[in-house]
Amino acid sequence: MAVRKDANTLSAAERAEFVAAIQALKAEGIYDQFVLRHANAIMSAIHRSPAFLPWHRRFIFDLELELQRVSGNPDLGIPYWNWPSGSANASMWNDNLLGGNGDAQGIVRTGPFRxxxxxxxxxxxxxxxxxxxxxxxxGLPALPTQGEINQVMTVTPYDVSPWNLSSNPSFRNQLEGWIGPNLHNRGHVWVGGSMLPMTSPNDPVFFMHHCMVDKIWHDWQLRFPNQRYLPETGGPFGQNLTDPMDSTPSGQIGPRPIDVLNSAALGIVYDGIITQPQPAIPHIIVGANPTQADIASPGETDLFQFEIPSFGPYTMYTTGSSDTFMTLFGPNDPNAQVASNDDGGENLNSQITRNLSAGIYYLRIRLFSARTTGNYAVGVRSDGNNPNPVTELIIDGASINAAISAANESDLYRLNITTEGTYTIQTNGTTDTFITLHGPNSQIPVIASNDDGGASFNARIRRQITAGEYFVRVRHFSPIGTGPYAIRVTRE
Incomplete structure (x- = not known):
């Protein structure tokens, strides 16, 4: 697992490996694609708004994956620019990492990026x-101090209406730098030159800078585990918890804030005691076979999460011989209790049945007696006339005909990949579809998405996929749009 370290603490070998990987991506043209991804995004969609932090978390994470690929080292992490110890005389600006300041004309003439x-x-x-x-x-001669960082680390909530650069009190807005001591913005302005425009990723320090921003958010999340991302709903499109947030002139695509809130689930680890990752929360797949689990120590409690795609009746249940007690939380808040149950299922098993709105829910399972241990299985199923059953996609099989029949509806499909290879998932028809690919073995993380990659307004994803269980979600590009479509998966 990659550990993101203070850039000033990197060894000579670590510096050489990082620089070589950046240069290799530049030679491939991949690095410049990241510059364009940032430059061509809509300013108000990824800055001055709640999605600023999750969008950039995913952005630097995607570059980190490319660095690992090109270097062949899955443990290569992006170092962070520790502002309080990262001024002009810091070792990170030496010739073996970033190179130094520009000359009288502002041109960088030292280091590997000269x-x-x-x-x-x-x-x-x-x-x-x-x-x-x-x-x-x-205009900003000094970088943020540790005292200023500590000040921002005390601010709650995450964000508030009107969800822009005037939001106050707002941790996001203070960290971004529109109010308060000015952290993120000051870093860009202090470096100056290529770090000022929307093409700022041209300077590799951009990624170290945003790694520091992400580290502060990461630490804040650990400090305030009950503070959730806001807005969950009701904000501008692209800013709500489950909105796609990669906003460009061609539309909104890509991952949602909810997909990147848990650093541990992405494999993001920062050095230092305060930044030890939270354990990833296991996912329960709605409609799948129950997940096997156990209470191995007296008094232990297990936590699971699952996603409800649309309003409807659902049942959360346990099976087995253990006397379980279940508590349901949500939506989108692991601390907002919805219901609890002891023996509502068969024998001594727990069961909760109720209507749930769309969102992420959490199940906390313990044994009724705090002195006992035992095995159990936990599952979630849809009941009644649920509009979103999980349909199996057969590779190289016939197209499946379906329809988005109501506003905000989405259809979920399961895709079982037994052999690694290149697969194409595409829709056909006259409906403007948008598809997201989730997995492996989870319907929460988004690994690919597409709007109009196919013919006309159809969606198409083509990518290399390893073995595992994947999920495909199809919706209309317009939140109020409806219409029929067909979907098919093929392997090359």
């Missing part, structure tokens, strides 16, 4: 000259 070795691109992807820096010359 003029002649590194060319930035503009928002169209065209070469735009050398990397530029002007430390402390853009």
């Amino acid at each position: 003029a002649g070795q590194w060319t930035v691109v503009n928002a169209s992807g065209l070469p735009a000259g050398p990397l530029m820096r002007a430390f402390g010359q853009s």
Whole structure:
């Protein structure tokens, strides 16, 4: 597992490996794609808004995955720029990592990203000259202090209406830098040069900078585990908990805030005691076979999460010979209790049946007696005329005909991959579909999404997929749109 470290603490070998991986991505053209992804996003969708933190968490995580791929080292992590100890004389600006400040014209002439070795691109992807820096010359001569970081770390809630640069009190807005001591924004301005425009990822320090931003959010989440992401609903589209947030002029695509809230689930680890990761919460797949579990120690409690795609009746239950006690929390809040049950199921098993709205729910399971241990299984099933059953997609099978019949409806499909390979998932028809691919072995994380990659307004995902259980969710591009479609999966 990759551990993200303070850039100033990296060994010579770690610095060389990181630099070589960045340069390799640049040579492949992949690095410039990240520059364009940031540059071409809608400013108000990824800055000055609640999605600022989750969008950039996913952005730097995606680059980290590419660095691991090109280096062949799955433990390679992006180092973070520790602002209080990262001023111009810090070792991270030495020639073996980032290189230093720009010259009198602002041109960087030292280090691996110096003029002649590194060319930035503009928002169209065209070469735009050398990397530029002007430390402390853009009106903010000093970087954030530890005291200022500590001050922001005390702010709650995560965000408030009107969900923009005037939101107050707002942890997100203070960390981003529109109110309070100005943390994130100050880093960009202090470096200056290529770090000022929306093409700021041209400077590799961008990713170290946002790694520090993410570390602060990560630490804040550990400090305030009961503070949830806001808004859950009711905010601008692309900012709500389950909205796709990769917003570009062509539409909203990609992962949602809820997909990146748990750092541990992404495998993100920061050095230092305060940043030890939270354990990942196991996922229960609605409609699948019950998940096997056990209470191994007296007094132990297990926590699970599952996603409800749309309003309807559902049953949460345990099976086995243990006397279980179940508590349901949600939606989208592991501390908001909905219901609890002791012996509502068969024998001594727990069971809760009720109507649930769309969202993420949590089940906490313990044994009725705090002195006992035992095995059990836990599952969730839909009841009655549920509009969103899980349908199996057969690889190279016939197309499945379906329809989005109501506003905000989505259809969920299960895809069992037994052999690694390149697979294509696509829709056909006249409906403007949007598809997301989730997995492996979970219907929560989004690993790919697409709007109009197929013919006309149809969606299409083509990618290399390893063996495992995956899920495909289909919705209309418009939240109020409806219409028929067909879906099929093929393997090359």
